[in-house]
Amino acid sequence: xxxxxxxxxxxxxxxxxxxxxxxxxxxxxxxxxxxxxxxxxxxxxxxxxxxxxxxxxxxxxxxxxxxxxxxxxxxxxxxxxxxxxxxxxxxxxxxxxxxxxxxxxxxxxxxxxxxxxxxxxxxxxxxxxxxxxxxxxxxxxxxxxxxxxxxxxxxxxxxxxxxxxxxxxxxxxxxxxxxxxxxxxxxxxxxxxxxxxxxxxxxxxxxxxxxxxxxxxxxxxxxxxxxxxxxxxxxxxxxxxxxxxxxxxxxxxxxxxxxxxxxxxxxxxxxxxxxxxxxxxxxxxxxxxxxxxxxxxxxxxxxxxxxxxxxxxxxxxxxxxx
Ligand SMILES: NCc1[nH]cc(CCC(=O)O)c1CC(=O)O
Numbered sequence: 001x002x003x004x005x006x007x008x009x010x011x012x013x014x015x016x017x018x019x020x021x022x023x024x025x026x027x028x029x030x031x032x033x034x035x036x037x038x039x040x041x042x043x044x045x046x047x048x049x050x051x052x053x054x055x056x057x058x059x060x061x062x063x064x065x066x067x068x069x070x071x072x073x074x075x076x077x078x079x080x081x082x083x084x085x086x087x088x089x090x091x092x093x094x095x096x097x098x099x100x101x102x103x104x105x106x107x108x109x110x111x112x113x114x115x116x117x118x119x120x121x122x123x124x125x126x127x128x129x130x131x132x133x134x135x136x137x138x139x140x141x142x143x144x145x146x147x148x149x150x151x152x153x154x155x156x157x158x159x160x161x162x163x164x165x166x167x168x169x170x171x172x173x174x175x176x177x178x179x180x181x182x183x184x185x186x187x188x189x190x191x192x193x194x195x196x197x198x199x200x201x202x203x204x205x206x207x208x209x210x211x212x213x214x215x216x217x218x219x220x221x222x223x224x225x226x227x228x229x230x231x232x233x234x235x236x237x238x239x240x241x242x243x244x245x246x247x248x249x250x251x252x253x254x255x256x257x258x259x260x261x262x263x264x265x266x267x268x269x270x271x272x273x274x275x276x277x278x279x280x281x282x283x284x285x286x287x288x289x290x291x292x293x294x295x296x297x298x299x300x301x302x303x304x305x306x307x308x309x310x311x312x313x314x315x316x317x318x319x320x321x322x
Contacts, residue, residue, distance in 0.1 A: 004038075005044045013043060016041075016084050018046065018084070018085045019074045020047050020049055025160055029209055033228065050074050070092045071092055074212075085212065085220070086213075087211055094250070102221050106230060109207045109208035117190050118192045121192050131152065133152065134155070134156035137176075137203070138253065138279055140200065142278065160177060160187070164190060178206050198273075201273060205241055235259070235293060240258065242296065253276075253316060257274040259299075270290060270295075272290070278315045285311060287310070
């Protein structure tokens with residue numbers, strides 16, 4: 001795909017190359033970023049498809065080194081100067097920084113909640129005992145088990161179409177997905193329930209995108225930040241990701257976190273809520289806190305410290321049975 005910017009013919013500047021994964025969702029997300037960037041800067045923008053281990057290998061993510069399988073091939077393409085920008089789902093990004101890579105922009109996030117797509121328009125609570133609910137995410141498994149509905153959680157992987165297809169075909173009674181993915185793919189009408197974050201907290205960063213560039217490309221980083229960055233989304237996801245980092249958990253750990261900017265008495269404040277669970281959902285530490293808008297990192301640290309004091313590390317890394 002090539003988007004012709006309004007400045008293209010006069011400026012003589014090369015097109016900005018955006019690296020994207022090949023899935024329909026990734027291409028849609030990258031396309032949105034390409035459109036916004038072209039519109040805001042007048043530059044030509046092209047999409048370049050890069051295949052990643054997470055797309056090629058359909059084994060459970062936890063067996064592939066979990067963190068970052070969707071991310072590293074795009075970063076390699078950036079560092080090799082094959083593309084100028086990489087667009088990721090922010091929740092797939094490892095919490096630690098990588099040398100040479102700058103998180104140039106975090107655009108305005110979509111609704112971060114998880115949703116259910118079930119047969120016959122049903123909600124989770126309406127499904128019969130023993131009904132099969134598909135998800136590959138330990139975070140979703142644990143929090144849904146904790147609801148005590150008597151449904152059977154079944155591991156599924158694959159793109160959005162594959163997962164919803166298992167409900168359409170009758171193989172599963174329901175699947176759980178990120179609402180944001182369905183919004184971007186124009187498939188919101190298939191949602192049968194939106195899960196309340198009080199019961200099922202989304203992954204840190206869910207619903208947000210990350211636009212990365214080479215750290216040496218300071219001019220492009222500034223251009224992209226100016227065109228795409230949303231300060232409220234950035235504050236919220238920095239806080240959520242700090243909770244995850246402080247709990248020393250990766251992107252496939254049973255940790256949920258959701259922060260929001262709210263209007264306080266003296267201006268904007270941050271609100272954050274988080275959960276860490278045992279894998280079977282039997283034990284959970286849930287906490288919430290609020291703090292100053294301009295210190296999302298401090299608030300994330302504070303909340304994580306409270307969760308650690310409540311035993312979050314023991315839940316996430318149980319001692320082996322003797
Ligand atoms: N786990 C893969 C993944 N990474 C980002 C999204 C959805 C889009 C988003 O959260 O921004 C999904 C699919 C899903 O969880 O249903």
